[in-house]
Amino acid sequence: MTNPSRCFALVPCAGVGTRAGAGGPKQYARVGGRPVVGHTLAALGGVTRIENTLVVLSPEDAEFEAHVPGFAGWVARCGGDTRAATVTNGLAELRARGVREHDWVLVHDAARCLVRPAWVDALIDACLPDGVGGLLALPLADTLKAEEGGRVAATVPREHKWAAQTPQMFRLGLLERALREAGAGVTDESSAVEALGLAPRLVPGALENLKLTWPADFALAERLLETR
Numbered sequence: 001m002t003n004p005s006r007c008f009a010l011v012p013c014a015g016v017g018t019r020a021g022a023g024g025p026k027q028y029a030r031v032g033g034r035p036v037v038g039h040t041l042a043a044l045g046g047v048t049r050i051e052n053t054l055v056v057l058s059p060e061d062a063e064f065e066a067h068v069p070g071f072a073g074w075v076a077r078c079g080g081d082t083r084a085a086t087v088t089n090g091l092a093e094l095r096a097r098g099v100r101e102h103d104w105v106l107v108h109d110a111a112r113c114l115v116r117p118a119w120v121d122a123l124i125d126a127c128l129p130d131g132v133g134g135l136l137a138l139p140l141a142d143t144l145k146a147e148e149g150g151r152v153a154a155t156v157p158r159e160h161k162w163a164a165q166t167p168q169m170f171r172l173g174l175l176e177r178a179l180r181e182a183g184a185g186v187t188d189e190s191s192a193v194e195a196l197g198l199a200p201r202l203v204p205g206a207l208e209n210l211k212l213t214w215p216a217d218f219a220l221a222e223r224l225l226e227t228r
Contacts (some may be wrong), residue, residue, distance in 0.1 A: 002147065003100070003102075005100075005102050005103050005104055005125060005128070005171070006051050006099075006100075006101070006103045006104070007047075007050050007051060007104045007105075007106060007169075008051055008052055008053070008054065008094060008099055008103060008105055008106070009044045009047075009050050009052075009053040009054070009106045009107075009108055009167070010039065010053075010054050010056065010087065010090045010091070010094065010105050010106070010107045010108070011037070011041070011044070011053060011054070011055045011056065011107075011109075011110050011111070012054055012056050012079065012083055012086040012087055012107070012109055012110065013027050013037055013055050013056060013057050013062070013064070013079070013110040014057055014058040014079025014080070014086045015027070015083075015110075020176035025063070026111055026212060027040075027110040027111060027219060028063055028067045028075065029212075031113065031212075031218055031221050031222055031225065032221070032222055032226070035067040035112070036110065036111060036113045036221075037055075037064075037067065037068060037110045037113070038067065038068050038113075038227075039113035039114070040108065040110050040112065040113045040115065041053060041055070041068060041071060041073070042153065043113075043115045043116060043117055043120070044106075044108065044115075044117075045072075046117035046119060047117045047120045047124070049121070049124055050106065050120070052073055052074055053073040053074065054074040054075070054076060054090055054093060054094055054097075055071070055073060055074070055075050055076070055110075056076055056078060056087070056090040056093070057076070057077045057078075057079055058077065058079040059077045059078065059079065061077060061079075062075070074093075074097060076089075076090065076093040078090065080110060080184075081184075082178055082184045082185075083187060083188075084131065084182070084183070084184045084185070084186050084187075084192070085184055087107055087175075087179060087189065088176070088179045088180070091172060091175060091176050091179070092176075094172060095172065096175075101171070101173035102156055102171055102172070102173065103171065103172050104124075104127065104128070104133070104169055104170070104171055104172075105169070105170060105171070105172050105175055105177075106120065106123070106124075106167035106168070106169045107166060107167060107168050107169075107170075107189050108120075108166045108167040109149075109166045109211050110179050111212040111213065112165065112166055112209055112210065112211050112212075113210060113221065114208050114210065114221060114224055114225070115166075115167075115209050116206070116208075116209075119136060119205060119209060121169055122136075122204075123136055123167055123169055123203050124169065126201055126203045127169045127201060127203070130201050132170070132174075132193065132198045132199065132200050132201065133169050133170035133171065133174070133193065133200055133203060134165060134166075134168070134190075134199065134201030134203050135164055135166065135167070135168035135169065135188075135189075135190050135200055135201075135203065136165040136166065136168075136203050136204075136206075137162040137163060137164050137165055137201065137202045137203065137204070137205055137207050138162060138163045138165065138204065138206075138207060139161070139162050139204075140158045140161045140163055141158075142158070143155060143158060144156040144157075144158050144223060145156040148155060149160065162202055164188055164190060165205045165209050165211075166188070166211075168188060168190050168200070170189060170200070174179075174193065174196075175189055175193070176193070177196070178192035178193045178195065178196050179192045181195065181196065182195045200218065207226055
């Protein structure tokens with residue numbers, strides 16, 4: 001190919017993280033001696049095939065540079081009210097910076113700070129020859145229960161069910177179209193692509209690639225970082 005597809009990362013970082021109990025945006029809470037998003041960006045920076053990383057912040061965010069001094073990637077303060085809006089605005093920013101229709105975009109949660117470059121490389125290896133793209137995910141091991149009023153309403157079969165993780169890797173043009181047609185209600189990029197009738201590839205991830213959401217998650221991440 002005269003113009004081979006390149007890889008870029010997009011990190012939505014515009015949330016406030018109210019469930020985390022961190023007393024502020026959870027991406028700036030300190031874990032293992034550095035902010036959550038600092039770990040995340042360091043890991044993505046270790047993936048040599050990612051040409052650049054765009055961090056999408058809230059327009060009101062005045063903290064990022066203080067928490068992650070010296071970040072050499074791209075920063076845009078164009079985050080929206082939902083994850084889908086933030087990613088959509090970030091894709092427009094990537095396009096404005098010269099990312100092309102057929103280039104790959106790896107969308108990764110700022111709060112998945114335990115991600116390792118090797119896992120991202122495995123995703124890239126699986127998706128580069130794929131016609132759709134894909135995501136890191138884990139087959140469910142636990143028995144699932146549906147709840148109603150604080151009690152078990154049903155046991156849900158776990159066969160063929162996976163827990164979605166990030167990064168999720170799709171071509172810029174496809175992801176733009178998918179998010180535009182899906183609207184603001186989708187909670188991940190794969191859902192939007194699925195709504196087009198496409199089937200993203202599931203790439204086995206790692207249990208350690210958890211998303212810091214609840215207060216206990218931060219203590220667990222601290223312990224996991226200590227063992228590395």
